[in-house]
Structure formats: C-alpha cells, structure tokens
Amino acid sequence: MPSRQQLIQQIKIKKSFLCVGLDTDIQKIPSFLLDHEDPVYEFNRQIIDATRDLCVSYKPNSAFYESRGVKGLQSLAKTWQYLPQECLNIIDAKRGDLGNTTDMYAKAFFDEASSGLSFDAITVAPYMGADSVTPYLSYDGKWVILLGLTSNSGSKDFQYLVTKGGYLYEEVVKKAATWAGDDRMMFVVGATKSTEFTNIRKYAPNHFLLVPGVGAQGGSLADVCQYGITKDCGLIVNASRSIIYASNGRDFAEAARAEAQSLQQQMQLELEKAGVI
Numbered sequence: 104m105p106s107r108q109q110l111i112q113q114i115k116i117k118k119s120f121l122c123v124g125l126d127t128d129i130q131k132i133p134s135f136l137l138d139h140e141d142p143v144y145e146f147n148r149q150i151i152d153a154t155r156d157l158c159v160s161y162k163p164n165s166a167f168y169e170s171r172g173v174k175g176l177q178s179l180a181k182t183w184q185y186l187p188q189e190c191l192n193i194i195d196a197k198r199g200d201l202g203n204t205t206d207m208y209a210k211a212f213f214d215e216a217s218s219g220l221s222f223d224a225i226t227v228a229p230y231m232g233a234d235s236v237t238p239y240l241s242y243d244g245k246w247v248i249l250l251g252l253t254s255n256s257g258s259k260d261f262q263y264l265v266t267k268g269g270y271l272y273e274e275v276v277k278k279a280a281t282w283a284g285d286d287r288m289m290f291v292v293g294a295t296k297s298t299e300f301t302n303i304r305k306y307a308p309n310h311f312l313l314v315p316g317v318g319a320q321g322g323s324l325a326d327v328c329q330y331g332i333t334k335d336c337g338l339i340v341n342a343s344r345s346i347i348y349a350s351n352g353r354d355f356a357e358a359a360r361a362e363a364q365s366l367q368q369q370m371q372l373e374l375e376k377a378g379v380i
Contacts, residue, residue, distance in 0.1 A: 113189055133355050192223050294323065311338065317366070
C-alpha cells in the first residue's frame, strides 16, 4: 500500500494526480462484453490496462458491486486483485457506524484473510464522530478518506450550518485532522466547491484531498488547483464517467485512455506551475 511519500513519488513520476473511478454499471458497459464470464471485471481490466500509466489511484464505488450481490462482490474482488500495486486503491464505501459494526466494515474492506479484500483506503462519513472512524485507523498503513465538503445540492442542508467556529464542514475537518496525521487521513472535497479549498487548507494544510466532480459533473481542474494545490500536490482528482464511459463501442478502452491522457496533460501543467515537478 502506498505511503504518503510513495504517493507523492508516483505523482512526480507520472506527472499526474488522477484517480480513475470504477463506477462500473453493467447496464452501461459495451454490450459485446456481456459475452464474457464476468463482464464487469473484463471492463475494469481493460480500463486499468489503458490508464495505469496515467493515474496514481483507482476508486471502485462499492454500491455498483454490492447491488449485484455475490456476482458483484466477486467482480470487486477480482478487480482489487488486478489493481496496480503502485497505485493507491480506494474503496468508495462511505461507511458510517459505531462499535463492532464499524469493526466489521473495516474487516470487510481491509482484512484480506477475512474477506479477500485489502484496499489501501476507504471513504467514511463523519457524522457519528471519532468512534465511527478510528477502527479503520487501527489497520497499519491504511488511509481514511473522510467526507469533508461534497458537491451535491443537499450539502447545504448540514455542511453549511453555522457554528461558533465557522461552517460545520470546517469543524469536521478541524476535528478530524486531530484523529490522524496527513500520512493516514484525507478529506473528500467536491470540485464544484473550489473556492472553499482556502478554508479547508486552514485546518488541513498538508492533507491530501480527494476531489470528485471534475469532468462530467462540471468541476474545473484549474480552479481546484488554484485554491487547493500544495508543494507536494496534496490533491487526488477523481474522474469516473467522463473516462470509463468515453465510448460505448469496441474502442471503449482507447477512448478512456484518450480522456485520461487529456486530464493527465492538464495536470502536468498545473504541477509545473505549482513547482511540484
């Protein structure tokens, strides 16, 4: 599993801070793949082969696999086994619970002997506080990626509530940054909230931020970098649909690579501008 320093090294080597989201919907993949024994895995395998030199991370979304029951979990397990070891592999599960339930969630995604899975990182909801997060941190070297400020329209329902210390999302980041250092904790911040990165950097100046929303959701890579990039980059920008569904034909992998390469080239310019490379 990549350490913080190894992640930074990969960013510099690949001149990229791209995460490819594997939100693989069997109803959206090219129809010719349905002839394969495991169409979802075959789709993921070809996407990974086409993009592995252009990205530093992969992020399967667990809902797309769990929704298919045992078959989906088998596809997830095979996908995890195929992911490049040098890339940070994130399970986007957004779990949030307490006590022995959280222990079981951590075991499900981090304990290979128990579940057959051992992702490097997991996304977690912070609403229940420290005891819903710290069980994941008991696994040596594993990362927690905490929901900080999201892009969805409903984010204003709670995340922008005003507290004595500022907005609620600021209190979440401030508090959670005390639970683990920047070598074990990241925060999810939506790309459409780019101007808020300045506030988040007050409390998490060196933590990596996982940034969804660039591409199909309309977020601007340039804005994200303007407000969020650090001397070590400090960003992992996720793109899912814009890459994996760039084509629905037999050229889907080539089209995915072209889209990923376009983002990588933009990222290289931002890294050079910021003096990271």
